[in-house]
Amino acid sequence: MHLYGHPASGNVYKTQLILALTGRAYDLSPVKWGTPEIESPEFLALNPAGRVPVLDDAGFVLPESNAQLWYLAQGTRFWPEAVKDQAQVLRWLFWEQYSHEPYLAVIRYLRHYGAPGPETERRIAERTPGAEAALRLLEQHLAGRDWLVGDGCTIADLALYAYTHVAHEAGLPLDGHPAVRAWLARVEALPGFVPLAAYETAA
């Protein structure tokens, strides 16, 4: 099993997290967003979208973090058995990519790597209401629930953990979100849990 991606990326971390939680070994090639390497012919042959993570499972090449979560969860406790629960897990995975990641992950990225100045500030301001709405929706859904779907941790929780637990790095501390914070702690208590690499140590 081989993974391409920068270990401080929340999307790459999703895949690292399920690999750790399910006890599977892998190698990591640290390909980084925003570098020439990610636009090289070699990398684009793996993923023409020019994005990480890319998973290579003995020659089976799979882009898209949430598709990787699904693939790696098959036959594990992180993919529920009932079709309706499976559909709800996928609902949260699509919501994560459309209504959560484009706000929380992009703001976090801009705060770390954006050129200081009004254009970066405009882009952060433009995306902040969407980030706040995503966190409000999570808080509302998790109030009175342990996990996003059903009675156990699924890949919906793992996908949404990735950029929610570093919301403060996007300028959005979770003080007003007690249900979200309790849920983050439940993910962190899973046997085999590994933390996201910090930007500075992963550079």
Next chain:
Amino acid sequence: MHLYGHPASGNVYKTQLILALTGRAYDLSPVKWGTPEIESPEFLALNPAGRVPVLDDAGFVLPESNAQLWYLAQGTRFWPEAVKDQAQVLRWLFWEQYSHEPYLAVIRYLRHYGAPGPETERRIAERTPGAEAALRLLEQHLAGRDWLVGDGCTIADLALYAYTHVAHEAGLPLDGHPAVRAWLARVEALPGFVPLAAYETAA
């Protein structure tokens, strides 16, 4: 089976298309993006994200068009049998929501409903390179292939058909994309195919 959504929305159309292709009857409540109705307590109880489509299958409520495609494809020819093909189908569904829909669908929406003026033009211009890149990637992938994954039509094709076949409504005609045009014609030749409602007739 009950569907909430505006019939000129490509996301709503995805679900209408698989319902038609698999011969299932349903009722439609025409809830429209950008209206007070979609932010009403009644609708937010169905989908706290305030988005259409929402599917209600005898009380099982499922938001997110691509999760609905997955749910409705179970046990049909549109969900492949091999796990690796299933993973690739999901890869394209996530790519559609992250790297295709936010460009092609949003530009199409802005051209129909955006307030005429420099702010709408700025937003269209900002998203046009992403739309062009998505269409280039599809053309490259479909050159020499009939379908996105494997040997038959899957929900990956249905999801990507929705906003690709109206690329011209986003100002991006497909003249330079022969493989994409041939693939669109293959989708349109499926038994039971139904077209997307036009904006003007669906208003």
